[in-house]
Amino acid sequence: MNQEKRIQILQRLRDNNPKPTTELNYSTPFELLIAVLLSAQATDVSVNKATALLYPVANTPAAILALGVDGVKEYIKTIGLYNSKAENVIKTCRILLEQHQGEVPENREALEALPGVGRKTANVVLNTAFGWPTIAVDTHIFRVCNRTRFAPGKNVDEVEARLLKVVPAEFRLDCHHWLILHGRYTCVARKPRCGSCIIEDLCEFKEKVYPEN
Template sequence: MNKQKRLEIFQRLREDNPTPTTELHYSTPFELLIAVILSAQATDVGVNKATARLYPVANTPEAIFSLGVAGLSEYIKTIGLFNSKARNVIETCRLLMENHDSQVPDNREALEALPGVGRKTANVVLNTAFGHSAMAVDTHIFRVSNRTGIAKGKNVREVEDGLMKHVPKDFLVDAHHWLILHGRYVCKARTPQCGSCRIEDLCEYKHKTS
């Protein structure tokens, strides 16, 4: 895919959604961090239902830590892998209190040192909470990038590196959210909605649906 096509794709995505953001509900970087940890192998809708119960009761490292693993599990037990996630969140809260004055760090190394935080989660926090040009490649972004030809790769890191290289700089901060939303609602895994897709004429997918 050439530069002009990529530029036109992101211009259209921005026209349709000038201020994209995550569908996870949060009001602070800490709430976002916890929501993203909980979202692994879970839907945003499911996480939002759990945090809607949790955050009015506990939405700081100190408050969640005081719940303990068992107490936190009661709030998040509707989410897959809730036991291991509860342990990771409690330990993350402890480390934030001890090492970061209860603040979410604004750098990758410190974020990835927290339990339950891998590269993808760190990228979401860096991008969404702090406005960094970071690309968190989930299944939606991986699919859309390869299917359209925006940035092809055999694994998530190859796709991430390709997107960071090829997405026009003016669109880098928001590209993460545009691609996720496009994959979630238009360029779906089983049946892409090509007939109603704003970038169909620019997309290089060979098996378009009508």
């Protein structure tokens, strides 16, 4: 895909959604961090249902730490992998209190040192909470970038590197949200909705799917 076409795609996505944001509910960087940590292999809807119960009771590292692992499990047991996630949440809260004065560090290395926090989670927190022009690549973005040929790669790291290379600075802050929402609602995994896609004519996917007349 040539750069002119990429820019047209980004312009259309921006025109369609000028101020995109995460679908995870949060009000502080800490709430976002915990929500993203919980969202691995789970839907944002399921995470929001759990945090809607958890956060009114405990939404700081100290308050969640006071609940303990079993206490956290009670709030997140509807989410996949809740046992290991509860342990990671507690460990993360302890580290935040002991090493970062209870605050979420605006630092990639410090974020990735937290239990259960990998590069993707760190990218989301840096982008959404702190306004860094990072691009987190999840399964939706990986699929969209490969299917459309916007930024193909063999793994998420390759796709991220390609995106950072080809996405102009003016689009970089919001690129993650545009692509994830496009993958979640239009360029879906099994049967992409090409007939209602705003970038269909620019996409280089050869097996486009259209509704039957």
